Amino acid sequence: MCGPALAVAVSRAGGLGFLGPNIKTQNTAADLAEALSLVESLRASSSAISPTTSYLPIGVGFQLWSDDLETAVSAIEKFKPCAVWLFAPAGGQKDLDTWSRRVRAASPGTQIWIQIGTLAEAKGLLSGVEKPDAVVVQGAEAGGHGRAKDGLGLIALLPEVADALAGSQIPLFAAGGIADGRGAAAALCLGASGVVMGTRFLAATEARISRGYQQEVVRASDGAVSTTRTLLYNHMRGTFGWPEEYSPRTIINQSFIEHQAGRPFEELKGLHDEALKAGDAGWGPEGRLATYAGAAIGLIHEVKDAGSVIRDVREQVLERFGVGEKEKL
Amino acid sequence: MCGPALAVAVSRAGGLGFLGPNIKTQNTAADLAEALSLVESLRASSSAISPTTSYLPIGVGFQLWSDDLETAVSAIEKFKPCAVWLFAPAGGQKDLDTWSRRVRAASPGTQIWIQIGTLAEAKGLLSGVEKPDAVVVQGAEAGGHGRAKDGLGLIALLPEVADALAGSQIPLFAAGGIADGRGAAAALCLGASGVVMGTRFLAATEARISRGYQQEVVRASDGAVSTTRTLLYNHMRGTFGWPEEYSPRTIINQSFIEHQAGRPFEELKGLHDEALKAGDAGWGPEGRLATYAGAAIGLIHEVKDAGSVIRDVREQVLERFGVGEKEKL
Incomplete structure (x- = not known):
């Protein structure tokens, strides 16, 4: 659902936009290449995203159980997104290892984000062959696909995952049930370095949905x-x-x-x-x-552009942490 | 499970301890009176709880579907706990109204706390005859009795309830899944004025459990x-x-x-x-x-006394909100 326009708008506002796995409707190399080409052209026309690095200023999400590894690796090698987001392997940590190794080899500067929804998966990452650059911890409140039966709300899940991964120094991003600055600030208190929003951007002007x-x-x-x-x-x-x-x-x-x-x-x-x-x-x-x-x-009451969503959340978070924190940021 | 010793220890440390409904094992007037008498004697022996008011420095929890209203009202009138906590009415808002009216009449200075777990219950409170002094918002992560099927994690539930009750100016207390300063700070970000912990105190020295x-x-x-x-x-x-x-x-x-x-x-x-x-x-x-x-x-790793639990949580919360906030508190 998150297409090139929304992803670029998010990155332009200081976030990091990800192309959703659903962008690749036929799951073909052509689909993904087309989307990434569009990102390239949007980037070229944007004054706010500086083309000073060779990496595209957006990430790409992959559903490991359905996405084709070779197609993904070719596109990553060619377009060099600044991050990939790996989710839902059919084969657990082993598949995450395979993908991580191939992504690293194809584009060493591309960050690897891995989404989990359980403590067991978090512990599994510690045995992985490639240390991810970020872990997305998805709580049970999340929309779209998440853990069917063993999910848990972020308020209990996130601190326990943070404790389990504390030694790894991997930054955590909180996902699920966050739609405004209150949830974002809460997630930071729980141990996240940042937050991920999906549903909030369904109500973004740039969202490619009906x-x-x-x-x-x-x-x-x-x-x-x-x-x-x-x-x-x-x-x-x-x-x-x-x-x-x-x-x-x-x-x-x-x-x-x-x-x-x-x-x-x-x-x-x-x-x-x-x-x-x-x-x-x-x-x-x-x-x-x-x-x-x-x-x-229930926290989403209007359609607004992605940049406004991000600015509003950021301001609400800064308000909550007071001026002292603001200076640090 | 929360008996007189634990309730008094919590209040002594600057919290507000509540006698659990389970204190009244036979649900008789004698049980409740005995527990409250014990609180009175504990209070008399405590240097930290000033006996300057006529109200007992603890609250009492009631399960409305099973507790006897007349027994409760007699004890409240006699012992004047500083708060009562009303939960689980068989007859919804109507029963909350009945209890609230009777408690107010019996002891006008006793605060009325009402526990809810859904947005619908929160909206119901707005039509209540007595405005509660506090609303406890219990998320799906909570232990013991909570909503069977229509619960939701605090990270999404609390801000939506806060929006619904914003006009009422009733302070909200967050319950469910909070066991340390991270969860407590998160709850404050989500819109709570304070937090409630139950499971954390099961691992308190003073807890009356096996x-x-x-x-x-x-x-x-x-x-x-x-x-x-x-x-x-x-x-x-x-x-x-x-x-x-x-x-x-x-x-x-x-x-x-x-x-x-x-x-x-x-x-x-x-x-x-x-x-x-x-x-x-x-x-x-x-x-x-x-x-x-x-x-x-998974966030509870040791038995410690109730005072230490409260001090640790408070320090963690203050750390998270920085020095600026600390001065305000």
Whole structure:
């Protein structure tokens, strides 16, 4: 969902934008190359991102269970994104090792970020062959794919992971349930060096999603009851094969409600496919389309540009830590 | 579990200790009066708690679905605890209203704290007849009884509740998953005026629990996989009748593992009752007894006195907010 325009806008505002794995809709080398070429051209037209290094000022996310390693390595070697984000290996730490080695060899200056959602995965990283440059700790509140059954909220997960990785000196980034400066400041207190936001950017001007989807993110509140983790929408969309450890958090709509009531999948799938043709009306409480989003949707009340999102969060964080901290930053 | 000694120790260290609802084992007026008398005598012997007001320097927790209102009101009128904590009404806001009115009438200076775990309950408070003096916002990570199905982690729940109650000016206290200064500081960032800790005090010297239980709290880690919410232990202990919105988080042991594997309840109950006789050996991974605890157990590594717990948390919080904040406090 995060395409070149959004990723570049985030980096331009002082963040680090990542192209989402979904950018590669057909998962072909051509898709990824096209997206990265677009980043290159956007970068060239941006006065705020200085082209003084040979690395692209954005990162690229990979879903290891589905992404092709050779395709990824070729693109990384050619375009040199400043970071890659590795997530959801089918083969656990072994696959993370393979990818990390290949990325390092292809582009030694590209940072390797690895996303985890459990203490066990964090401990696994300590045995990895390549030390990652950053670890993204994803709490159970996160939208989209995360741990299906063994997730935990950031307030308890993050400090325990921080303790486990304390000796490694790897910086941690907190993800999941953070949509404003309050969550960001909290994550820093819990032991993160920075934060990651996904759902908040679904309501960014630059997000490459349907207006119906975006409006639903703005409308919805009370993530505890209005979102759930389910594979239903993946399956209606024809997405199969995620490792069983993962399932996506989505805003609940008619498809899920009727699924819970026992309506057969084939009927739901048919209605889903019709709703796809309806466009924006396919989202919302009466809609039927996948609306992946995190549990902090109740904190998102408006669409704004990515730069404003980042500036607002940064200001709120600085306010919370007082002037003394501000001078240090 | 929190008896007079622990409650007084917490208040002596600058916190506010609450007698747990479980203090009233038979739920009789005699039990509660005995506990409160003990608080009075402890207070008299404490140099640190000034007896300058007529209110007892501790609070008392009530489980509304099971506690007797008349018994509670008599004790409150007689002993004047500085606060009461109302939780788990069978009849929702209506019951909170009834209790609040009666407590106010019996002891106008006693603060009314109300514990919630959902946005809907927070909004319900706005229609209450008595405005509470504090709202405890309990996240899904909490140990013991909390929301069974519609809970949410504090990082997303607390700011949304804070927004909903912003106009009311009621201070919020964060509960659930907080066991050290990192979680406490995070909660303040999220919008809390203070924090509540339960599980951390299970590992306090003054806690009135078995050593086997306490050692298990110290031993256990990785709350995402080593704890769960289940009614099994309630039922083995003969506790029935909690409103269906609630279930307790507990550390997993043999009882739950075999329950999941399909072993009949009557067998589990028999083994549980035998384990009760075994004392401390009844807890631990091979044990069978209820070990209610929160998901932040992995942050608790030692038994220490309640005063040290509070001082350590306070120092950690002040460190995080820098010297500027420290001067303000």
